[in-house]
Amino acid sequence: MNNDIKDTVMIGAGPAALTAAVYTTREDIDTTLYEKLTIGGLAAITDKVDNYPGFPDGIEGLTLADQLQKQAERFGAKIEFGDVTVLTTDGDVKVLTVDGQPVRARTVLIATGSDYKKLGIPGEAEYYGRGVHYCATCDGAFYRDKRLVVVGGGNSALQETIFLTRFASHIDLLVRSTIKASEVLEHDLQPYIDSGKVTVHLGVTTDEITAQADQTMVVKATQDTKPVTFETDGIFVFIGLIPNTQFLAGSGIELDQVGLVNTNEHLETNLPGVFAAGDVRHGATMQIASAVGEGATAALAIREYLDELKRQ
Amino acid sequence: MNNDIKDTVMIGAGPAALTAAVYTTREDIDTTLYEKLTIGGLAAITDKVDNYPGFPDGIEGLTLADQLQKQAERFGAKIEFGDVTVLTTDGDVKVLTVDGQPVRARTVLIATGSDYKKLGIPGEAEYYGRGVHYCATCDGAFYRDKRLVVVGGGNSALQETIFLTRFASHIDLLVRSTIKASEVLEHDLQPYIDSGKVTVHLGVTTDEITAQADQTMVVKATQDTKPVTFETDGIFVFIGLIPNTQFLAGSGIELDQVGLVNTNEHLETNLPGVFAAGDVRHGATMQIASAVGEGATAALAIREYLDELKRQ
Numbered sequence: 161m162n163n164d165i166k167d168t169v170m171i172g173a174g175p176a177a178l179t180a181a182v183y184t185t186r187e188d189i190d191t192t193l194y195e196k197l198t199i200g201g202l203a204a205i206t207d208k209v210d211n212y213p214g215f216p217d218g219i220e221g222l223t224l225a226d227q228l229q230k231q232a233e234r235f236g237a238k239i240e241f242g243d244v245t246v247l248t249t250d251g252d253v254k255v256l257t258v259d260g261q262p263v264r265a266r267t268v269l270i271a272t273g274s275d276y277k278k279l280g281i282p283g284e285a286e287y288y289g290r291g292v293h294y295c296a297t298c299d300g301a302f303y304r305d306k307r308l309v310v311v312g313g314g315n316s317a318l319q320e321t322i323f324l325t326r327f328a329s330h331i332d333l334l335v336r337s338t339i340k341a342s343e344v345l346e347h348d349l350q351p352y353i354d355s356g357k358v359t360v361h362l363g364v365t366t367d368e369i370t371a372q373a374d375q376t377m378v379v380k381a382t383q384d385t386k387p388v389t390f391e392t393d394g395i396f397v398f399i400g401l402i403p404n405t406q407f408l409a410g411s412g413i414e415l416d417q418v419g420l421v422n423t424n425e426h427l428e429t430n431l432p433g434v435f436a437a438g439d440v441r442h443g444a445t446m447q448i449a450s451a452v453g454e455g456a457t458a459a460l461a462i463r464e465y466l467d468e469l470k471r472q
Numbered sequence: 473m474n475n476d477i478k479d480t481v482m483i484g485a486g487p488a489a490l491t492a493a494v495y496t497t498r499e500d501i502d503t504t505l506y507e508k509l510t511i512g513g514l515a516a517i518t519d520k521v522d523n524y525p526g527f528p529d530g531i532e533g534l535t536l537a538d539q540l541q542k543q544a545e546r547f548g549a550k551i552e553f554g555d556v557t558v559l560t561t562d563g564d565v566k567v568l569t570v571d572g573q574p575v576r577a578r579t580v581l582i583a584t585g586s587d588y589k590k591l592g593i594p595g596e597a598e599y600y601g602r603g604v605h606y607c608a609t610c611d612g613a614f615y616r617d618k619r620l621v622v623v624g625g626g627n628s629a630l631q632e633t634i635f636l637t638r639f640a641s642h643i644d645l646l647v648r649s650t651i652k653a654s655e656v657l658e659h660d661l662q663p664y665i666d667s668g669k670v671t672v673h674l675g676v677t678t679d680e681i682t683a684q685a686d687q688t689m690v691v692k693a694t695q696d697t698k699p700v701t702f703e704t705d706g707i708f709v710f711i712g713l714i715p716n717t718q719f720l721a722g723s724g725i726e727l728d729q730v731g732l733v734n735t736n737e738h739l740e741t742n743l744p745g746v747f748a749a750g751d752v753r754h755g756a757t758m759q760i761a762s763a764v765g766e767g768a769t770a771a772l773a774i775r776e777y778l779d780e781l782k783r784q
Contacts, residue, residue: 175525178525179525179761182523182525183523183609186522186523186613187609187612187613187635187638188638188639210498211494211495211498211768212526213487213490213491213494213540213543213764213767213768214524214526214527214531214536214539214540214543214764215526215539215543216539216542216543216546217546219526224526227526227527227528228525228526230528231525231526231527231528234528234529235613297495297499297772300499301498301499301547322779323499326499326500344783348783425755443737445768445769445772447768447769447772449491449764449765449767449768450765450768450769451765452525452526452761452764452765453761453762453763453764453765453766453768453769454765455525455761456523456525456757456759456761456762456765457757457759457762457765460609460757460759467634471656471660
């Protein structure tokens with residue numbers, strides 16, 4: 161067992177953690193990031209990022225992720241692949257289990273993000289970011305005067321459908337069973353249905369996403385056991401969000417009802433020395449700009465916590 | 473009098489407002505920014521920005537400001553020069569006085585930032601960002617193993633001096649009269665004084681900043697009526713912050729004790745429809761990354777507020 165205690169460990173290596181690492185390492189705080197899957201997080205698998213400030217013509221998600229990584233590494237951040245499965249404490253020290261091995265740290269930043277729930281159908285992964293989307297704020301504006309298909313029937317599906325009406329020429333809303341959203345949202349959607357801008361299709365199971373040679377997307381689906389198809393320019397899927405916080409079960413860290421981490425204004429959780437930033441945090445906007453801002457704020461709080469420790 | 477009511481008006485055109493404008497205009501929300509002085513705010517007058525995420529080798533402040541402006545304008549933001557002197561309300565409508573003329577808006581983003589208090593001595597402006605600094609988190613790391621002069625004697629001066637010891641080889645702390653800081657901070661500073669890393673000079677008035685041909689900076693000062701000089705590599709001035717909120721006097725908007733705007737977790741002030749983001753907000757970190765994050769978050773809250781208005 162390694163008895164060394166690291167100054168700070170960050171779980172995840174998306175924009176929030178990479179930004180925090182730029183700040184901590186630039187101040188000579190020894191910093192290790194553990195990433196399970198993709199350095200750069202959701203940003204890395206986004207085709208084009210149009211609204212991250214500083215890039216007037218947009219930037220490829222992978223390029224941005226790469227630049228964030230380079231910047232953190234330039235100041236000395238150690239980025240390792242590793243799966244964190246347990247977070248517990250030993251007095252003031254936080255103890256993580258990383259790939260089965262214990263890692264001890266004075267401070268921890270939880271920045272594991274959230275994932276969009278997927279339909280799990282053929283073509284969905286293939287056209288991700290190039291026709292298939294999960295974030296209307298991020299990608300809606302690419303579909304000015306275009307046709308869209310929205311999949312989902314809950315609050316977020318209705319809310320984002322209403323939002324997308326400001327761009328799309330027409331929206332087919334595919335609902336698996338019936339609409340399960342608040343009355344307010346149903347009421348707000350009604351005028352768009354009345355005007356013909358939105359067409360609601362109930363009892364529709366989506367089966368496959370394909371693209372034609374002219375880049376028109378086709379959603380193959382089943383309605384009342386009959387096959388149906390929808391031609392469209394893009395598909396937005398809003399069937400839920402999965403915060404990556406399963407590993408916090410038993411940690412004593414307070415989550416909200418959907419599993420996002422609760423924090424105070426310094427982005428500290430209920431466990432002193434453990435912070436959270438980005439899409440995993442309650443209040444997250446699923447925006448790179450916000451994640452980056454929270455990463456910087458969390459890093460300053462981590463520095464302050466470590467300084468406080470030294471004084472004791 | 474112009475009776476048109478704008479959807480959203482942003483006061484200031486620094487990173488927070490420019491980011492918010494990228495978001496609102498990208499969603500076709502009519503957006504006007506009024507800037508009194510410098511588009512890009514403090515970022516625009518920063519020599520090199522090393523810790524704004526996405527630029528691994530750093531970026532010139534002016535270049536970053538320019539790119540933020542281009543990005544906001546690309547989506548249709550209107551950036552105008554204008555001095556906002558009054559913010560008041562007429563029912564739900566917010567009424568600004570801009571260069572003496574009334575401007576009406578449904579929502580307002582206060583993003584006027586804060587300014588660092590200046591010494592007001594010769595050479596200070598000339599070497600700003602190239603030897604003279606006001607933010608240790610931003611620029612401290614440029615002074616690894618270098619000599620520094622710190623000017624100030626309050627809490628922030630002591631706190632930042634302690635922080636800068638992690639980079640500097642030696643720090644001369646110039647205090648105008650005596651140290652006026654918390655006992656905790658005085659206690660924390662003591663070991664650095666004992667070890668000779670920090671030398672405190674009391675009763676020192678700084679008079680002028682110059683540079684020698686070899687780039688060594690020289691601080692000319694007066695101590696007990698006698699002229700003294702300090703050779704150094706850089707000067708950090710920590711004598712206070714001035715939030716740009718004087719124009720909010722009489723607006724009813726709640727400020728904290730130093731004049732920063734209080735907001736809730738959606739960055740909304742106590743006046744519905746009026747939001748604040750960036751360095752003008754209570755809790756501000758004086759970091760571009762944080763300002764940008766708050767700009768995005770505020771824009772989403774503005775959208776939601778406007779959608780709510782439409783429903784009524």
